Amino acid sequence: MGFQKYDPGTKIATVCMIAQLHSRASVCNTLGFSISCQSMDRWMQLYHATQRIFIKELLRCKPGLFLDKLQERLYDETNTLLSLTTLHRNLVENMEITLKKANTLNIKKSLVTKHDFIERMASVPAEYLVFTGEFFHLCSSFISSIADDLLQTFSRSPKGTQANRTIIDSNSTCFTLLPAIGFNGILAVTVTDDNVKGSNFGHFLKYSLLLQMNRYPDNNSVLVLDNAKVHIGEQVHWLCENAGVKIVFLPTYTPELNPIEFCFSQVKLDLCCSQALVRCADPKWVIERTMYQVVSARLCQKLFNNAGYLCPDTLDDLNLHEFHFSE
Known part of the structure; x- marks a missing residue:
């Protein structure tokens, strides 16, 4: 034809x-x-x-x-x-296009600032770095653990019936987790039922964290902070300067450069799966215990490497496949 x-x-x-x-x-x-x-x-x-x-x-x-x-x-x-x-x-x-939970990006995030930070930190050994931050996301979830953040998103029920969940205490006491991690694991942890302000953070530095750090240059001698208001006060600079600790600020909206954010995710996932806070007598102790159980030295080392910091060549098997992170 x-x-x-x-x-x-x-x-x-x-x-x-x-x-x-x-x-x-x-x-x-x-x-x-x-x-x-x-x-x-x-x-x-x-x-x-x-x-x-x-x-x-x-x-x-x-x-x-x-x-x-x-x-x-x-x-x-x-x-x-x-x-x-x-x-x-x-x-x-x-077309291999699937529906998934969207990753929220902030329009104010600057890739130029991010890459400038990465370039400045390229020669700093990972053993020097200490990260700290506040997990406010745990507020109002810890006392009952039946609030939204620590509940499983999905539940099972017979076909044709609705799967329900019950809120035990909708006005639960708020708790904030305030830890610090180094390359070889946790350096300090505190759990408080107060909002973390400049004075609270200064107390944490003076009586908990800085006692575990060294004068620069040495291991655990560089304190890496985000740009939260409680981190930029004069008291923080004065305490770190007297202790010989160098302060470095992360670029804004770059949680991928902060390993402690992934530690928070691990802690949240563990509490969600175990439901350990349901009617517990001492929620502060449960939170702190979970932090120490979950955030191991191995996890910290892998997170530091995954964030792109200068880790020792002696480490092997640095992928994160064995760990699971909550959203």
């Missing part, structure tokens, strides 16, 4: 009918042309390639689109109406 030229309208109509699951014979009878299987296959390949490009670009710009909105935009662009089931199947099976 020789080459036959078809007008664009015929090609579009053919593609639309095939996408709507019409048979080849039905397409040919409806349009009045004897269209070969090779032509139909070629047009469908071009259609799918164009459709993939459109969908990928659309989801790159608006990754949070619901399926019905994506269906509508696809129809406006290609004049093809796909069912939500078919659209979902194409996304997953053909």
Whole structure:
């Protein structure tokens, strides 16, 4: 059979009918042309390639689109109406695009500042670094542990019935975890039911953390902090200067450079799984005990390496596959 030229309208109509699951014979009878299987296959390949490009670009710009909105935009662009089931199947099976919990990025995050920090820290041994921070996310969750943060997101129940969970104490006492970690593990931990302010943080430095640190340059001699207000007061600088400890501030909105953030995630996951705080007599002790049990020297070393700091070459097997982190 020789080459036959078809007008664009015929090609579009053919593609639309095939996408709507019409048979080849039905397409040919409806349009009045004897269209070969090779032509139909070629047009469908071009259609799918164009459709993939459109969908990928659309989801790159608006990754949070619901399926019905994506269906509508696809129809406006290609004049093809796909069912939500078919659209979902194409996304997953053909384009390998899946739905997942979105990672929140702050628009004020500066990659220039981040890479400048990485360059400055490239020659600083990981053994020198100490990270500290406050886990305010545990407030109002610790006393009952039946608040949102420490509950499992999913539960099981018989088919056709709703899975429920009960809040024991909706006005629970607030607790804040304030630890510090070095390359070889935890240096200091405190748990308080007060909001951490400049005076509280200064007390933690003076009577807990700085006693475990050394004068710069030495192991545990560089205190790495984020830009929270409680970290930038004059008292913090005065205490560290008197102790011979150097202060380094992380770039804003870069939790990936702060290993202690992942430690918080491990502690939260352990408390969520064990539900150890349910009706416990001493929640402060439970929180502190969990911190020491979960945050091992091995975990700290892997987190320091994963964050890109200068770790010793003697360490082996530095992947994080054995650990699981809560969201």
